[in-house]
Amino acid sequence: MPPHSDYGFLTLLLQDEVEGLQIQFQGKWFTVHPINNAFIVNVGDHLEIFSNGKYKSVLHRVLVNSSKPRRSVASLHSVCFNSTVRPSPKLIDEANPKRYVDTDFETFLAYVSTTETKRKSFLESRKFTSILHR
Ligand SMILES: O=C(O)CCC(=O)C(=O)O
Numbered sequence: 387m388p389p390h391s392d393y394g395f396l397t398l399l400l401q402d403e404v405e406g407l408q409i410q411f412q413g414k415w416f417t418v419h420p421i422n423n424a425f426i427v428n429v430g431d432h433l434e435i436f437s438n439g440k441y442k443s444v445l446h447r448v449l450v451n452s453s454k455p456r457r458s459v460a461s462l463h464s465v466c467f468n469s470t471v472r473p474s475p476k477l478i479d480e481a482n483p484k485r486y487v488d489t490d491f492e493t494f495l496a497y498v499s500t501t502e503t504k505r506k507s508f509l510e511s512r513k514f515t516s517i518l519h520r
């Protein structure tokens with residue numbers, strides 16, 4: 387699975403004992419070692435936006451190997467698909483300005499139909515800094 391961040395709020399992930407999942411941190415890839423009977427809780431793009439960047443929607447990928455099959459179950463949890471996601475007003479003040487534009491599922495669909503997807507992620511496109519430097 388190519389590098390991506392999860393669209394939505396939270397992902398609960400159960401992986402078997404075969405390694406493959408990696409996250410990117412400070413430009414480097416790290417393997418997420420499987421822990422028996424434990425869920426991996428992954429912050430999605432919407433939670434990063436809602437928390438105004440306090441929680442990060444981590445870039446991750448899955449590597450395949452030629453010796454062992456690997457199974458994982460991802461349960462993706464999102465807000466209702468016609469609702470708008472925006473930074474929580476409780477986290478915005480003069481010292482902490484709004485860092486993301488409001489977003490909804492329609493905006494996401496419009497985004498994935500553009501060529502911009504090849505250059506940056508949807509989450510990246512929602513950042514005010516990204517819009518100013520377009
Ligand atoms: O198989 C995995 O460990 C991750 C799957 C994943 O990233 C996804 O379904 O979004």
Ligand SMILES: [Fe+2]
Nearest residue numbers: 390391392446
């Ligand atoms: Fe994912």
